[in-house]
Amino acid sequence: MSYDVAVVGGGPAGLAAAVTAARTGCRVALLDASPRLGGQFWRHDEEASGAGHRAWSVFAGLRAGLLDTGVEYTAAAVTWFAAREPAGFSLRVAGRPPVAARRVVFATGTYDRALPFPGWELPGVVTPGAAQALLKGSGVVVGARVVVAGAGPFLLPVATGLLAAGVRVAGVFEAGQPLGYARRPGAIAAGKLWEATGYAATLARHRVPYRTGHAVVAARGRSAVSSVEVMRLDRQGAPVPGTRRTIECDALAVGYGFTPQLELPLALGCDTRLDVDGNLVLEVDVAGRTSVPGVYAAGEVTGVGGADLALTEGRLVGTVVALASGRSSLYPERELTRLLARRARQRRFARLMHEVHAPPAGWLSWLDDATLVCRCEEVPLARIREAVTELGATDPRTVRGLCRAGMGWCQGRVCGYPTAAITASLGGRALSAADLASFAHRPIAQPVPLGDLAGLAPGPEPGPGARR
Amino acid sequence: MSWIRLPGAPAFSIRFDGVPVTAVPGQTVAAALWAAGIRSWRTTRGGGAPRGLFCGIGACFDCLVTIDGEPDQRACLVPARPDQLVTSQAGTGR
Amino acid sequence: MSRPAGTDVVVVGAGIIGAACAYQLARAGARVTVLDAGPIAGGTSSAGEGNLLVSDKLPGPELELALGSLRRWWELGDQLGAGTIELERKGGLMVAGSEPARERVSALAADQRAAGVTVIELAGDQLADYEPRLAGGLAGGAHYPQDAQLQPMLATAHLLRGLDVRCGSRVRAIETDGRGRVRGVRIGSVLVRADAVVNATGVAAGELAATVGTRLPIQPRRGFILVTAPLAAPGEPGPIRHKVYAADYLSAVASDAAGLASSPVVEGTRAGTVLIGSSRERVGFDPAYPLPVLRRIAREAVALFPFLAAVPVLRAYRGFRPYTPDHLPVIGPDPRVAGLWHACGHEGAGIGLAPGTGALIAAMVTGGDPELDPAPFAPARFGGDLPPGRAATVDR
Numbered sequence: 001m002s003y004d005v006a007v008v009g010g011g012p013a014g015l016a017a018a019v020t021a022a023r024t025g026c027r028v029a030l031l032d033a034s035p036r037l038g039g040q041f042w043r044h045d046e047e048a049s050g051a052g053h054r055a056w057s058v059f060a061g062l063r064a065g066l067l068d069t070g071v072e073y074t075a076a077a078v079t080w081f082a083a084r085e086p087a088g089f090s091l092r093v094a095g096r097p098p099v100a101a102r103r104v105v106f107a108t109g110t111y112d113r114a115l116p117f118p119g120w121e122l123p124g125v126v127t128p129g130a131a132q133a134l135l136k137g138s139g140v141v142v143g144a145r146v147v148v149a150g151a152g153p154f155l156l157p158v159a160t161g162l163l164a165a166g167v168r169v170a171g172v173f174e175a176g177q178p179l180g181y182a183r184r185p186g187a188i189a190a191g192k193l194w195e196a197t198g199y200a201a202t203l204a205r206h207r208v209p210y211r212t213g214h215a216v217v218a219a220r221g222r223s224a225v226s227s228v229e230v231m232r233l234d235r236q237g238a239p240v241p242g243t244r245r246t247i248e249c250d251a252l253a254v255g256y257g258f259t260p261q262l263e264l265p266l267a268l269g270c271d272t273r274l275d276v277d278g279n280l281v282l283e284v285d286v287a288g289r290t291s292v293p294g295v296y297a298a299g300e301v302t303g304v305g306g307a308d309l310a311l312t313e314g315r316l317v318g319t320v321v322a323l324a325s326g327r328s329s330l331y332p333e334r335e336l337t338r339l340l341a342r343r344a345r346q347r348r349f350a351r352l353m354h355e356v357h358a359p360p361a362g363w364l365s366w367l368d369d370a371t372l373v374c375r376c377e378e379v380p381l382a383r384i385r386e387a388v389t390e391l392g393a394t395d396p397r398t399v400r401g402l403c404r405a406g407m408g409w410c411q412g413r414v415c416g417y418p419t420a421a422i423t424a425s426l427g428g429r430a431l432s433a434a435d436l437a438s439f440a441h442r443p444i445a446q447p448v449p450l451g452d453l454a455g456l457a458p459g460p461e462p463g464p465g466a467r468r
Numbered sequence: 469m470s471w472i473r474l475p476g477a478p479a480f481s482i483r484f485d486g487v488p489v490t491a492v493p494g495q496t497v498a499a500a501l502w503a504a505g506i507r508s509w510r511t512t513r514g515g516g517a518p519r520g521l522f523c524g525i526g527a528c529f530d531c532l533v534t535i536d537g538e539p540d541q542r543a544c545l546v547p548a549r550p551d552q553l554v555t556s557q558a559g560t561g562r
Numbered sequence: 563m564s565r566p567a568g569t570d571v572v573v574v575g576a577g578i579i580g581a582a583c584a585y586q587l588a589r590a591g592a593r594v595t596v597l598d599a600g601p602i603a604g605g606t607s608s609a610g611e612g613n614l615l616v617s618d619k620l621p622g623p624e625l626e627l628a629l630g631s632l633r634r635w636w637e638l639g640d641q642l643g644a645g646t647i648e649l650e651r652k653g654g655l656m657v658a659g660s661e662p663a664r665e666r667v668s669a670l671a672a673d674q675r676a677a678g679v680t681v682i683e684l685a686g687d688q689l690a691d692y693e694p695r696l697a698g699g700l701a702g703g704a705h706y707p708q709d710a711q712l713q714p715m716l717a718t719a720h721l722l723r724g725l726d727v728r729c730g731s732r733v734r735a736i737e738t739d740g741r742g743r744v745r746g747v748r749i750g751s752v753l754v755r756a757d758a759v760v761n762a763t764g765v766a767a768g769e770l771a772a773t774v775g776t777r778l779p780i781q782p783r784r785g786f787i788l789v790t791a792p793l794a795a796p797g798e799p800g801p802i803r804h805k806v807y808a809a810d811y812l813s814a815v816a817s818d819a820a821g822l823a824s825s826p827v828v829e830g831t832r833a834g835t836v837l838i839g840s841s842r843e844r845v846g847f848d849p850a851y852p853l854p855v856l857r858r859i860a861r862e863a864v865a866l867f868p869f870l871a872a873v874p875v876l877r878a879y880r881g882f883r884p885y886t887p888d889h890l891p892v893i894g895p896d897p898r899v900a901g902l903w904h905a906c907g908h909e910g911a912g913i914g915l916a917p918g919t920g921a922l923i924a925a926m927v928t929g930g931d932p933e934l935d936p937a938p939f940a941p942a943r944f945g946g947d948l949p950p951g952r953a954a955t956v957d958r
Binding site for chain 1: 477492493494495496498499500502503507508512514515517518519520521522523524525526527528529530532540544545547
């Protein structure tokens with residue numbers, strides 16, 4: 001095997017794992033799909049000085065650590081296949097020779113989770129991650145008058161980032177009720193976060209309306225979004241009749257948390273569980289070992305929990321990989337104990353935040369028959385309902401087969417959660433891990449030209465064309 | 469639309485459907501188009517509906533566009549480069 | 563539930579075969595309940611391409627069944643709506659890479675023609691008229707206008723529509739009354755009574771048959787399909803017009819090799835994607851996606867259609883074809899238990915053969931006249947009995 005360990009993902013978790021392992025002498029390969037390191041959390045443009053980024057010095061240190069330790073780092077590496085080999089694992093990367101490693105760490109992060117609503121397919125409706133990527137990665141603002149909505153603590157830095165760039169933020173609408181339920185531990189934790197980070201003060205200073213228990217239920221416009229409709233939600237997370245308000249905007253950044261990218265570890269047979277936020281995540285032990293010997297995971301793929309937790313898990317996984325490779329631990333035992341305690345604490349905190357910022361239970365009621373659920377194949381709710389109520393589909397995979405939801409380019413990345421939730425709801429049951437699993441398995445993890453798959457001379461790639 | 473800071477390296481030009489669009493090094497094609505006020509660059513193959521950016525990080529495949537003759541490139545991932553020819557896609561772009 | 567109100571027949575298996583049997587039985591006046599451990603079309607039925615072929619069959623009982631079954635699919639298209647199940651007369655194109663292969667195609671065509679198949683032989687320079695993007699330099703081939711395609715999950719769903727279908731009902735055993743007559747099926751600890759039981763459980767059919775001591779040597783034969791990005795708008799013609807496959811496809815199908823037998827099969831779909839197969843391996847139920855197999859499928863497809871090299875693959879899916887040693891399906895009465903019928907073992911031809919199978923089963927169960935001689939498909943042909951003490955229940 002060429003490497004002691006291959007790390008897939010160059011965000012906080014992947015960087016921490018790669019550098020930790022490499023510092024003990026492991027031969028490490030790091031594959032990152034983006035042209036620049038940092039994942040989503042440290043997304044930056046070519047000029048980046050760290051302004052507007054948290055913990056930038058940590059990133060700078062890790063990036064330097066890659067160079068110091070001789071990690072074999074490949075940028076713009078689209079990993080489309082993972083397989084077990086006799087002495088480890090192989091990873092297929094578009095347009096490049098395969099990577100073979102004794103062990104593999106998946107730190108592939110997440111993408112925003114979207115819930116459909118009427119008009120969500122209008123140009124100008126994007127996810128909070130898209131607004132952030134435009135801003136941090138390319139120095140471009142998503143609009144002049146922007147509404148930020150959805151659920152989760154991520155809405156706040158997106159809104160304040162836009163404000164710092166001179167954008168008018170017409171409102172921030174959080175579906176959860178972080179401040180309203182003082183008795184719930186999650187609410188208390190969220191309240192602390194709210195105060196500590198100063199977001200409240202920033203939004204107030206800019207006179208940005210911030211409403212909890214509210215959701216955008218529709219986007220309107222002709223060729224692009226020109227206004228959104230916001231409603232108050234009741235305790236069950238359903239829109240309250242009579243509370244609809246229209247807010248003009250030229251962009252809407254809306255998202256409900258994040259969905260982990262699991263296709264590669266799933267292809268290797270890793271077990272999953274349903275996390276508190278309704279996500280399928282990898283089952284791991286405290287050191288990041290998955291159910292498959294030799295396969296490890298760190299960061300959001302083990303449970304969405306933010307960059308600090310990702311760094312902690314990356315360090316732990318890097319350590320345990322080093323030990324498994326016959327090296328010593330980078331950290332003394334005392335430090336490992338602290339890391340483990342920190343991980344436990346951060347995971348508890350993440351769980352609390354998930355409770356507070358869960359997708360509102362009543363979101364299905366803001367859909368109408370014509371609302372697109374699958375954007376790629378343009379499948380409206382009516383066809384999904386027909387598949388269940390008329391054609392006998394009892395699970396999301398059958399729904400997909402009957403109406404093509406999840407069969408387009410994104411292979412269910414965006415519509416997987418909504419389709420699974422709608423199917424479960426129509427079947428009168430709670431969403432289960434099995435419901436999500438059928439959309440999460442993608443043996444071909446990323447689109448790959450048939451010629452590449454055939455092992456012929458590399459042709460043009462469907463992904464980022466960084467190596468022209 | 470607007471930049472939030474002046475570029476250090478010189479701006480350059482790409483073309484979208486024949487029209488010049490300004491970009492700076494490190495920007496994605498999607499960002500350059502967005503900054504020029506362009507919100508959509510393809511139409512869906514079923515309903516002919518306009519699409520542009522959605523997830524912005526390469527997961528949703530909404531932002532597909534033809535770049536230098538190759539269809540179905542994710543505009544949010546491909547770096548803008550001088551003299552790129554970006555063309556909108558109707559349907560499959562093939 | 564001890565007897566779903568007024569059920570005469572329990573069909574075990576809600577795939578295309580079970581659905582076709584249930585549909586025909588219901589039309590014949592029987593009261594039918596369909597049971598499946600999983601969802602409808604959850605097994606092999608959703609792992610294929612929806613092909614209805616006569617081109618890939620040698621003259622004999624299977625071809626005769628296929629011709630009758632194909633006629634019945636067009637009738638079903640009228641009843642259910644051809645557009646509803648995406649039934650279309652696509653036509654098949656078998657291509658030969660060499661002159662010897664072309665001669666074999668020609669000989670096969672003559673035999674098939676005598677058996678009622680419409681087949682038009684083509685010289686190498688005529689192939690491009692049918693498929694402009696086909697690789698050059700092929701020796702020739704044959705066009706089969708009767709070959710058709712549909713969407714198998716939709717077809718299964720529409721055949722089952724309106725019937726009593728219970729998903730999530732795992733049948734653990736067929737029960738007899740101890741005097742050689744079927745009593746019903748067991749789900750958990752509950753006995754579902756019926757006068758007749760049809761075993762349409764696909765790759766699991768051998769296990770279910772074993773619960774009454776009957777030997778059906780059905781084994782899984784794994785196959786993969788690659789799916790491209792959409793290359794055409796829904797319903798619009800795509801770059802590939804027919805089902806196109808290489809002449810050595812037949813030998814791959816007919817092969818008894820446990821190792822990989824592959825032969826390129828390429829066709830478009832109504833949705834605008836292109837489906838690429840095919841491979842056959844006897845590896846039990848190994849769920850892995852071995853890259854060398856996918857690679858071989860991909861390579862063979864590019865050899866037929868060079869433009870595919872630049873086309874992105876979005877997905878790979880996998881299925882297990884239920885395969886019998888003589889490559890003929892199992893359709894008919896259990897050799898020892900009265901009232902028990904088997905409809906299984908269709909390997910990779912299940913979609914095409916489904917209505918014909920359903921018609922045979924319906925005739926046999928209700929005492930009508932089968933429209934063709936079912937003897938070649940008889941379950942008894944495998945020699946019947948298992949040693950006592952085998953598999954009392956299906957535990958999977």
